[in-house]
Amino acid sequence: MDSSQLxxxxxxxxxxxxxxxxxxxGYDVVRRLREAGLHxxxxxxxxxxxRRLFKAGALTSYVVASDEGPHxxxxxxxxVGRSMYASSARTWTSFAATMASLLKEGHSDPAxxx
Amino acid sequence: MDSSQLxxxxxxxxxxxxxxxxxxxGYDVVRRLREAGLHxxxxxxxxxxxRRLFKAGALTSYVVASDEGPHxxxxxxxxVGRSMYASSARTWTSFAATMASLLKEGHSDPAxxx
DNA sequence: TGCCACTACTGCGTAAAGCGCAGTAGTGTG
DNA sequence: CACACTACTGCGCTTTACGCAGTAGTGGCA
Numbered sequence: 001m002d003s004s005q006l007x008x009x010x011x012x013x014x015x016x017x018x019x020x021x022x023x024x025x026g027y028d029v030v031r032r033l034r035e036a037g038l039h040x041x042x043x044x045x046x047x048x049x050x051r052r053l054f055k056a057g058a059l060t061s062y063v064v065a066s067d068e069g070p071h072x073x074x075x076x077x078x079x080v081g082r083s084m085y086a087s088s089a090r091t092w093t094s095f096a097a098t099m100a101s102l103l104k105e106g107h108s109d110p111a112x113x114x
Numbered sequence: 115m116d117s118s119q120l121x122x123x124x125x126x127x128x129x130x131x132x133x134x135x136x137x138x139x140g141y142d143v144v145r146r147l148r149e150a151g152l153h154x155x156x157x158x159x160x161x162x163x164x165r166r167l168f169k170a171g172a173l174t175s176y177v178v179a180s181d182e183g184p185h186x187x188x189x190x191x192x193x194v195g196r197s198m199y200a201s202s203a204r205t206w207t208s209f210a211a212t213m214a215s216l217l218k219e220g221h222s223d224p225a226x227x228x
Numbered sequence: 229t230g231c232c233a234c235t236a237c238t239g240c241g242t243a244a245a246g247c248g249c250a251g252t253a254g255t256g257t258g
Numbered sequence: 259c260a261c262a263c264t265a266c267t268g269c270g271c272t273t274t275a276c277g278c279a280g281t282a283g284t285g286g287c288a
């Protein structure tokens with residue numbers, strides 16, 4: 001299974017999650033997502049998601065000069081973003097639970113072992 | 115969050131899961147997925163997924179006459195399908211774990227309550 | 229001082245996949 | 259005989275993740 005398809009609709013949530021922890025700029029969000037386990041996430045996907053979320057009114061944005069490269073466009077959650085995060089997290093959690101129950105009933109082998 | 119996006123890449127797994135439990139025809143698979151909690155899954159999505167999986171060599175197919183409607187095209191897992199199921203289930207499980215850990219660190223409120 | 233690596237972001241075109249909807253058929257009911 | 263329910267197919271749309279190219283700023287190195 002191509003894990004890129006698994007991200008559909010979930011990358012928003014992942015980005016909201018890292019921004020909820022602390023404000024970040026694109027390049028930084030990419031790194032944090034990769035460190036969190038989303039090793040294959042494409043940078044263009046993250047930048048696109050940030051722009052989309054910003055356009056949807058979920059993020060604040062401010063530019064900060066950097067002394068080790070170009071300026072950085074920081075993003076942070078606003079009220080809309082936080083409530084979107086909370087609601088998306090709930091949706092995801094219940095969806096994941098549904099999938100988990102689907103997987104465990106009547107499966108032929110795989111005793112999902114770490 | 116539009117839950118239809120969450121299905122991307124996961125509907126295959128869900129379909130494999132219900133077929134692993136027992137062979138089924140399209141209409142039946144739709145019903146079983148909905149009963150399992152995927153209330154909003156579209157029938158065209160399921161039929162499309164079944165065709166795609168069959169074309170990919172993961173499913174067997176046989177037609178059975180029905181005395182309460184048109185014939186039914188049953189699908190079942192073959193060896194390819196079973197190993198695809200096992201591998202997809204593992205991928206999903208680890209992906210879900212990654213997401214869960216992302217969600218729980220540093221979130222502002224939501225103690226995910228049912 | 230010219231080249232390269234790393235940082236940081238934007239924009240474009242592509243492909244995957246779920247969905248709505250229309251259409252085709254078979255069966256049973258009023 | 260029209261209608262509802264079952265069962266499946268095909269078409270076009272939309273969302274979204276991705277690859278890639280391009281633009282820029284900074285610093286290291288020969």
